[in-house]
Amino acid sequence: MNPNLHSSPEHEFEAQLGLPEKLPEGEKILWQGAPDFKAVALRVFHMRALVVYFGILLAYRLFSGIYDGDALASLGMSMLWMTLLSATCLGLVAYFAHLICSTTLYTLTDRRIVMRIGIVLNMTFNLPLKKIQGAGVHIGANGIGDIPLKLDLSTKIALFHLWPHAKPGAWANPEPMLRCIPESQKVATLLSEAWATANQVDLAQQTIHSAKTDSSLYAETQSSRSGLNGEIKAA
Numbered sequence: 001m002n003p004n005l006h007s008s009p010e011h012e013f014e015a016q017l018g019l020p021e022k023l024p025e026g027e028k029i030l031w032q033g034a035p036d037f038k039a040v041a042l043r044v045f046h047m048r049a050l051v052v053y054f055g056i057l058l059a060y061r062l063f064s065g066i067y068d069g070d071a072l073a074s075l076g077m078s079m080l081w082m083t084l085l086s087a088t089c090l091g092l093v094a095y096f097a098h099l100i101c102s103t104t105l106y107t108l109t110d111r112r113i114v115m116r117i118g119i120v121l122n123m124t125f126n127l128p129l130k131k132i133q134g135a136g137v138h139i140g141a142n143g144i145g146d147i148p149l150k151l152d153l154s155t156k157i158a159l160f161h162l163w164p165h166a167k168p169g170a171w172a173n174p175e176p177m178l179r180c181i182p183e184s185q186k187v188a189t190l191l192s193e194a195w196a197t198a199n200q201v202d203l204a205q206q207t208i209h210s211a212k213t214d215s216s217l218y219a220e221t222q223s224s225r226s227g228l229n230g231e232i233k234a235a
Helices: 037-044 047-068 072-103 184-199
Strands: 029-033 105-109 112-117 123-128 132-135 145-151 177-181 207-213 216-222
Touching: 029 184, 037 047, 037 072, 037 177, 047 072, 105 184, 132 184, 145 184, 177 184
Parallel strands: none
Antiparallel strands: 029 105, 105 112, 112 123, 132 145, 132 216, 145 177, 207 216
16 A cells, blocks of 8 residues: 555654654654555445445335325425435545545554544554553454554553544443554564564563454554553554
């Protein structure tokens, strides 16, 4: 994915694409990417379910009108208005999904993860790899997946600030999540290697936990290290 596709006018004054300031000398970018529009529309906003819902409403109106003996012209006009309203609602949801994708940019370096998110109010979260205790990966169709990040217990980010870039169901302790990213397995591998290097950990000695979540498999690598250094900031 070319991250330049997600560089909009409000971000033209960024010191570096997706970053609030230039990286320190010696730090390098390993990967940059953004959510996939189709995946966000289907997985986050459940577009298929919305289409079915509006389809049921239209079918109900059609059959109830026929059963009640409504005039053809009246029934046709009613169906037209309902179709237009349904299409408008679906269009607004799709546009919102587009805005999320076009204003979001995830950056992975050899020292941190940076999440530039937000439509109206842009926020940048700087997540040092030494502050991340674990990570998971959920790979969906076409290799597009999610990577939730488990932060240390001393650090909390409000769910309101993160959504939809947060792990579903983690209400008490919100977990930032790289949402609907293409080539998620490749990104997960880059992240695990960078995390192991930053924390001086041998991944082979870590415990792998697997759990079913909404019929999807999350594999989480937990760290037993304590006293992690680093600071999480929102810019």
